Amino acid sequence: MTGALRVLEHHLFIYRRTWKGSIFMSFVSPVLFLTAMGVGLGSLISSGPVRTVDGVSYVAFLAPGLLAATAMQSAYVETTYPIMARMQWLRTYDGMLATPIRVLDVLAGEFGWLAVRLALSSCAFFLVMVLFGTVHSGLGLLAIVVAVLTGLAFGAPIFAFTATQRTDTSFALIGRLLITPLFLLGGVFFPIHQLPQLVQGIAWITPLAHGVALARGLAVGVASPTAGIHLAVLLAYVAIGIVVARITLQRRLVP
Amino acid sequence: MATPATDANALIHARGLTKRFANLTAVDAIDFDVGRGEAFGFLGPNGAGKTSTMRMIGCVSSPSAGTLRVLGMDPDENGPRIRARLGVVPQSDTLDVELHVDENLLTYARYFGIRRDVAKRRAEQLLDFVQLRDRARDDVEFLSGGMKRRLTIARALVNEPELLLLDEPTTGLDPQARHLVWDRLYRLKQQGVTIVLTTHYMDEAEQLCDRLVVMDKAKIVAFGSPRSLIEQYSTREVLELRFPIDTTPALDKLDGLSERIEVLPDRVLLYTSDGEAAAVAVHSRGLRPESSLVRRSTLEDVFLRLTGRSLIE
Numbered sequence: 001m002t003g004a005l006r007v008l009e010h011h012l013f014i015y016r017r018t019w020k021g022s023i024f025m026s027f028v029s030p031v032l033f034l035t036a037m038g039v040g041l042g043s044l045i046s047s048g049p050v051r052t053v054d055g056v057s058y059v060a061f062l063a064p065g066l067l068a069a070t071a072m073q074s075a076y077v078e079t080t081y082p083i084m085a086r087m088q089w090l091r092t093y094d095g096m097l098a099t100p101i102r103v104l105d106v107l108a109g110e111f112g113w114l115a116v117r118l119a120l121s122s123c124a125f126f127l128v129m130v131l132f133g134t135v136h137s138g139l140g141l142l143a144i145v146v147a148v149l150t151g152l153a154f155g156a157p158i159f160a161f162t163a164t165q166r167t168d169t170s171f172a173l174i175g176r177l178l179i180t181p182l183f184l185l186g187g188v189f190f191p192i193h194q195l196p197q198l199v200q201g202i203a204w205i206t207p208l209a210h211g212v213a214l215a216r217g218l219a220v221g222v223a224s225p226t227a228g229i230h231l232a233v234l235l236a237y238v239a240i241g242i243v244v245a246r247i248t249l250q251r252r253l254v255p
Numbered sequence: 256m257a258t259p260a261t262d263a264n265a266l267i268h269a270r271g272l273t274k275r276f277a278n279l280t281a282v283d284a285i286d287f288d289v290g291r292g293e294a295f296g297f298l299g300p301n302g303a304g305k306t307s308t309m310r311m312i313g314c315v316s317s318p319s320a321g322t323l324r325v326l327g328m329d330p331d332e333n334g335p336r337i338r339a340r341l342g343v344v345p346q347s348d349t350l351d352v353e354l355h356v357d358e359n360l361l362t363y364a365r366y367f368g369i370r371r372d373v374a375k376r377r378a379e380q381l382l383d384f385v386q387l388r389d390r391a392r393d394d395v396e397f398l399s400g401g402m403k404r405r406l407t408i409a410r411a412l413v414n415e416p417e418l419l420l421l422d423e424p425t426t427g428l429d430p431q432a433r434h435l436v437w438d439r440l441y442r443l444k445q446q447g448v449t450i451v452l453t454t455h456y457m458d459e460a461e462q463l464c465d466r467l468v469v470m471d472k473a474k475i476v477a478f479g480s481p482r483s484l485i486e487q488y489s490t491r492e493v494l495e496l497r498f499p500i501d502t503t504p505a506l507d508k509l510d511g512l513s514e515r516i517e518v519l520p521d522r523v524l525l526y527t528s529d530g531e532a533a534a535v536a537v538h539s540r541g542l543r544p545e546s547s548l549v550r551r552s553t554l555e556d557v558f559l560r561l562t563g564r565s566l567i568e
Contacts, residue, residue, distance in 0.1 A: 009362075100339045255276065
């Protein structure tokens with residue numbers, strides 16, 4: 001695994017230049033969302049007939065879901081264009097593979113780096129959640145791990161797909177047809193059970209709904225009887241994604 | 256002139272080496288050996304199979320058939336161990352545009368597991384060697400094409416390789432930049448580094464290679480030293496005639512003036528041991544070329560003889 005660590009080291013070396021801006025942006029997004037949607041929209045809900053959503057204030061309902069969904073979006077961005085750049089436009093991987101580094105090292109290093117990035121931005125998000133008073137349980141800290149897992153559950157399969165692409169045209173399509181609909185309908189802004197049966201079914205096939213349910217249970221402090229299933233679905237997406245990515249990246253880089 | 260390598264001391268040993276892709280045979284059962292300290296060239300037009308061969312030697316592409324040994328090892332089994340002792344200059348630069356010039360060398364050294372302090376010292380020496388010391392803190396994107404190429408060469412040397420693979424090291428460079436690269440490669444050869452390069456420039460092959468193979472359509476069509484290839488496949492001199500447009504004379508008018516005639520779209524080449532005498536004879540037959548030039552035979556003529564086509568199309 002030393003090869004993978006060297007790939008990771010390379011990313012850290014580059015990150016030294018951009019980490020300040022990157023960390024800052026990790027705070028901006030949750031502050032804006034929780035203020036506008038949580039506090040702004042949430043005050044309408046709390047003054048209306050229902051007052052709470054699934055038993056908690058709207059901002060407390062929203063925050064953990066948004067944490068997981070943000071990880072999904074970051075993972076999507078990180079595993080499309082930048083991977084394409086390193087694979088094809090800049091040929092960074094070809095440079096690495098001319099050394100003792102193997103395809104497996106590249107893959108492990110990339111997923112390691114993705115996990116680091118997701119963990120950093122999720123920690124920032126979690127801090128904002130604490131400031132907004134939406135973390136009701138010490139177990140809430142584990143929501144950070146769930147967010148990282150949710151990101152990887154999207155990142156691994158998308159990486160596998162990216163490795164098969166010669167152009168970037170399909171990346172926007174993934175955004176429009178998968179990421180944005182899930183962000184809007186995947187249980188982040190309102191409970192999934194408010195949707196038509198069919199859409200509910202679709203939502204539960206994807207990793208986001210499971211990540212959101214897990215993170216929400218942890219942050220709000222309500223044990224979910226289905227937590228084990230949610231976790232299993234996330235882990236399955238990560239595992240299958242990595243196995244397929246191993247095949248597609250190998251084919252791509254070492255034909 | 257290098258003696259032909261024998262199997263025992265061969266750094267690279269290939270027999271029946273073949274690379275097939277879905278519907279294309281890129282390399283078709285080629286045999287060659289490269290000995291320690293040699294500068295060995297693959298000469299051929301684009302698409303001849305040079306890069307596919309280099310990628311197999313570089314252990315980033317698995318042979319479809321045949322035997323390949325690099326540094327005495329099988330690339331399929333010992334890829335990382337072999338690559339640890341290779342330096343690779345790919346056809347298109349793979350430099351890290353997000354990093355400074357010196358950082359490119361430092362991070363690359365880490366892929367080989369070279370300690371940071373050692374890497375730093377080597378980076379300084381290598382930047383001196385490729386004459387980029389004063390650009391050490393610049394962003395890579397501001398370098399000229401020739402500078403990027405030199406940086407790529409420096410990067411390929413960061414692990415002090417025994418074998419340096421260069422895929423078209425000077426394609427796209429201006430003459431001055433090419434000569435600087437050639438000079439550095441020549442110095443490396445003097446230091447005992449074994450060099451394998453591909454090129455479609457005959458002058459590059461003549462300048463640098465002790466021995467070379469000429470590739471065409473996935474096969475080796477000739478091999479030897481540049482001099483022996485010219486002696487074997489061409490004449491000592493060539494008379495190049497250029498006629499005014501649409502007035503190229505019938506070939507029978509040039510009959511008997513030379514050993515061989517090549518008619519190219521823009522020129523007629525007469526292969527002869529005495530170019531001046533042939534030029535006089537052309538004029539005495541009443542032919543009036545727009546220009547005539549006597550030159551030495553080059554590998555380009557060898558290639559033309561072997562394949563009927565120019566190297567650069």
